[in-house]
Amino acid sequence: MTAAAPSPVAARLLAGSAAGIADAVRAHTVTATAMVRASLDRIGATDGVVNAFTDRTAYRALTRAAALDVALAEGDAATAALPLLGVPFAVKNLFDVAGITTRAGSKIERDKPPAARDGPLVARLERAGAVLVGALNMDEYAYGFTTENSHDGSTRNPHDPARVAGGSSGGSAAAIAAAQVPLTLGSDTNGSIRVPASLCGVFGLKPTYGRLPRNGSYPFVASLDHLGPFARSAHDLALAYDAIQGFDGDDPACVDRPVEATAATIGERIEGLRIAVLGGYFHEHADAVARAAVARVAQSLGAHRTVSLPQVERARAAAFLITNAEGAQLHLRDLRTRAADFEPLSRDRFLAGALLPAAWPLQAQRLRRWFALRAAELFRDHDVLLAPATPCVAPAIGSEWIEFGGRRLPARPSLGLLTQPISFIGLPVCAVPVWGCHETMPIGVQVIAAPWREDLALRVAHHLQVAGVARAPVAAIGQPA
Amino acid sequence: VLRYFALAAELAELVMAAPLGPVDEPAPVFVPIAPGELRGAGSEHR
Numbered sequence: 001m002t003a004a005a006p007s008p009v010a011a012r013l014l015a016g017s018a019a020g021i022a023d024a025v026r027a028h029t030v031t032a033t034a035m036v037r038a039s040l041d042r043i044g045a046t047d048g049v050v051n052a053f054t055d056r057t058a059y060r061a062l063t064r065a066a067a068l069d070v071a072l073a074e075g076d077a078a079t080a081a082l083p084l085l086g087v088p089f090a091v092k093n094l095f096d097v098a099g100i101t102t103r104a105g106s107k108i109e110r111d112k113p114p115a116a117r118d119g120p121l122v123a124r125l126e127r128a129g130a131v132l133v134g135a136l137n138m139d140e141y142a143y144g145f146t147t148e149n150s151h152d153g154s155t156r157n158p159h160d161p162a163r164v165a166g167g168s169s170g171g172s173a174a175a176i177a178a179a180q181v182p183l184t185l186g187s188d189t190n191g192s193i194r195v196p197a198s199l200c201g202v203f204g205l206k207p208t209y210g211r212l213p214r215n216g217s218y219p220f221v222a223s224l225d226h227l228g229p230f231a232r233s234a235h236d237l238a239l240a241y242d243a244i245q246g247f248d249g250d251d252p253a254c255v256d257r258p259v260e261a262t263a264a265t266i267g268e269r270i271e272g273l274r275i276a277v278l279g280g281y282f283h284e285h286a287d288a289v290a291r292a293a294v295a296r297v298a299q300s301l302g303a304h305r306t307v308s309l310p311q312v313e314r315a316r317a318a319a320f321l322i323t324n325a326e327g328a329q330l331h332l333r334d335l336r337t338r339a340a341d342f343e344p345l346s347r348d349r350f351l352a353g354a355l356l357p358a359a360w361p362l363q364a365q366r367l368r369r370w371f372a373l374r375a376a377e378l379f380r381d382h383d384v385l386l387a388p389a390t391p392c393v394a395p396a397i398g399s400e401w402i403e404f405g406g407r408r409l410p411a412r413p414s415l416g417l418l419t420q421p422i423s424f425i426g427l428p429v430c431a432v433p434v435w436g437c438h439e440t441m442p443i444g445v446q447v448i449a450a451p452w453r454e455d456l457a458l459r460v461a462h463h464l465q466v467a468g469v470a471r472a473p474v475a476a477i478g479q480p481a
Numbered sequence: 482v483l484r485y486f487a488l489a490a491e492l493a494e495l496v497m498a499a500p501l502g503p504v505d506e507p508a509p510v511f512v513p514i515a516p517g518e519l520r521g522a523g524s525e526h527r
Contacts, residue, residue, distance in 0.1 A: 317495040320492050321492060352485035356489060368507070410488070
């Protein structure tokens with residue numbers, strides 16, 4: 001495969017939507033190969049600033065794209081019908097990718113052999129026509145909200161490289177904001193999709209716990225781990241989500257449910273949906289910018305009612321304890337024998353988790369069910385709930401503290417204050433990016449639905465995008481502000 | 482480590498004070514595995 005001149009059409013399409021790319025490839029306006037080359041060129045031109053990618057799979061991607069182009073040229077109808085035809089994508093480096101070691105942001109895992117095969121979600125996206133171009137940076141073992149990683153360097157926020165991208169799926173969100181790819185996968189245990197989506201100004205979907213199989217990915221906290229997509233539009237999220245749904249018995253937490261497609265109905269009307277704002281804890285732990293974003297979204301949706309979940313602070317505390325204890329347990333052997341090889345930020349968290357009395361996470365798991373029952377009661381009368389995704393916009397890299405409302409909180413754990421109580425009980429959430437509430441940075445709002453109603457969260461997110469309230473512009477990297 | 486443990490201990494106070502009764506069961510439910518279900522038993526590395 002030889003280098004070819006960059007295609008201006010492909011470069012323009014790359015800054016658009018995944019759906020637009022698939023349509024253009026289908027219509028022979030551009031080839032899948034040109035799209036992959038455009039993506040690799042964009043990564044090469046911007047990743048020195050962003051540092052989203054840890055691996056590039058150029059040979060694999062160009063080979064796969066060439067095969068798609070051949071099939072299209074031969075008139076293969078099945079290929080032409082693929083929903084993500086020729087769409088470049090990338091995955092957090094905790095997903096298994098054949099031939100690459102799954103390192104989960106760590107140094108320790110680098111000694112392990114390469115993955116023998118792609119994880120199920122990677123394989124499903126490729127079966128839908130998407131083309132993998134690389135793997136993405138993250139907090140070590142997914143334990144963090146900032147993607148400050150001393151092994152691979154920090155991922156920088158494409159909208160302001162002095163600020164964090166959020167985490168732990170920081171590379172996954174930054175790659176979208178920088179238009180390196182239009183579609184990525186990440187994981188979310190306590191907010192690791194929604195926090196970076198909020199801070200980088202992109203759309204992110206955390207499906208219901210148990211919806212998507214997690215085998216073929218490196219676990220963090222099995223009882224809380226979710227996987228999901230990032231994109232620059234709700235419709236692209238829906239296309240990706242529809243492509244990766246499906247039961248897999250190799251993940252014991254995966255629930256055997258039929259595929260419930262969302263893309264075809266995403267444009268349906270939202271009139272009649274009962275939408276309310278989550279107040280109380282979610283209001284108190286948000287600064288003026290985050291509150292303004294929720295107010296703007298609520299106004300656009302005609303959501304005038306504010307409701308409360310009980311004991312949210314306790315729920316967040318319980319999620320923290322389960323994460324700390326269960327996450328530490330997974331790494332006990334390495335903590336004993338290779339503590340110096342851990343990222344210092346993660347090591348301290350894991351070591352603390354190894355010291356927790358068993359009663360704490362056990363009580364937390366009991367509280368989890370209690371809290372899930374209270375949320376289910378709230379969803380009897382509501383279809384969608386709104387809450388800020390992060391307490392504030394992206395802080396500067398290296399920040400130890402965030403301050404708002406007269407409070408001073410430790411920055412790194414507190415970025416997940418508003419996402420943790422929701423993932424604790426596995427509710428599906430679409431994070432939507434809102435601009436204009438802060439001078440220069442975006443902030444996200446969580447569109448939360450009842451379990452298994454991803455379709456409603458996506459439909460509301462799409463409505464907000466069509467209304468111009470939510471948007472995910474490409475960052476002007478290297479251009480004057 | 483101590484600072485993080487102190488944070489965990491502070492949060493544990495909240496959780497341990499939750500007014501749960503004996504019928505409030507934990508969230509994870511163990512599911513027995515029959516021989517025919519071994520494929521999904523997850524004994525292999527994910």
